[in-house]
Amino acid sequence: MGLFERWLSLWVALAIGGGIILGNIAPDLITYIAALEYASVNLVVAILIWAMIYPMMVAVDFGSLREIGNKPKGLVITIVVNWLIKPFTMAALAVLFFDYLYSGLLPANDAQQYIAGLILLGAAPCTAMVFIWSQMTKGDATYTLVQVSVNDLIMVVAYAPIVALLLGVTDIAIPWETLLLSVILYVVVPLAAGALTRQRLLSKHGGNAEAIDIFTSRLKPASIIGLLATVVLLFAFQAQTIISSPLLIVLIAIPIILQSYGIFALSYAAAWAWKVPHKIAAPCALIGTSNFFELAVAVAIGLFGLSSGAALATVVGVLVEVPVMLSLVAIANRTRAKFAD
DSSP states (O other), X not given: XXXXXXXXXXXXXXXXXXXXXXXXHOHHHHHHHHTOEETTEEHHHHHHHHHHHHHHHHTOOGGGGGGGGGOOHHHHHHHHIIIIIXXXXXXXXXXXXXXXXXXXXXXXXXXXXXXXXXXXXXXXXXXXXXXXHHHHTTOOHHHHHHHHHHHHXXXXXXXXXXXXXXXXXXXXXXXXXXXXXXHIIIIIHHHHHHHHHXXXXXXXXXXXXXXXXXXXXXXXXXXXXXXXXXXXXXXXHTHHHHHHOHHHHHHHHHHHHHHHHHHHHHHHHHHHHTTOOHHHHHHHHHHHHSBOHHHHHHHHHHHHOTTSHHHHHHHHHHHHHHHHHHHHHHHHHXXXXXXXX
16 A cells, blocks of 8 residues: 555545645635536536546446346445435435434425435435545456446436435425536546546556556546545645534534434345445445435525525535545555455
8 A cells, every 4th residue: 555545534534624624724715615606516526527437437347237247246236225215215314313313403495404404315315426436445446337327327317306206395396407517527438538548558458467567556546636635625625614514513513324224234235245346345335335426505595595504514414525535545445354255
């Protein structure tokens, strides 16, 4: 492990602190960067995420796609957890905390808004960052791509009905621009760039696959720097909210954190019991834990407004995600030996 990877937890903690400080001492700069977005997708963050995703896309072997059908277990776990379990456990936790455990701490109307935001978050599985978590656990790049692609296809038809069912509303408008732009930026573009790079590397080195490993290993420091820069920006965007309402942020974060660890434990245990190889099991569990926060934020704003409690709850999900996911990556890496090869 290199310097960046060995001390990653420290760098992330410093990035979080740096983001909060930056957001409070240079609010005009952060406001300008935050405004560089289209369809709720911040273009600066998108570029950073693209830089992190690109190395893994180089590792995608299109020739092995035909073999995915022979290894369906990881896909089955991903689909069942993401669409038949996760949205409903998030809704249950939201109701438990905001209707019962937090009763008297928050106004009833605000509590309902936070519940709605958590439901929107829980029903949106990740599209982008999961490639990074998969890469950090030495996941199967090709299999991860298929898992994400299947999730995206299901999301097109299942997200609105599930949210409508759990929220009790019928006028859910899917922000198609957000969904399509995210898929293009986070899957199509880096995949095309990765495929071209892979082809050129193989041609230059006579088909020797070791050239790909050498190339992607050289990009690791840049990927980590991209991750840290993303953390700085995400926390800078919400720095003033964090400073002004720290207790509220903590209250919203608690059920999200419990949901994240619970879903990971369920998916990871199912993969272990079903003897799924670690390179598939780890990304499988991390996909179910991570969230498509751009979609959740866009829908929350569309339904309830920019300054609503629902929108705030989805934003807290963004803040919680990176530290929690890094801890789960560490757990996955430490338990690699428990799984079949």
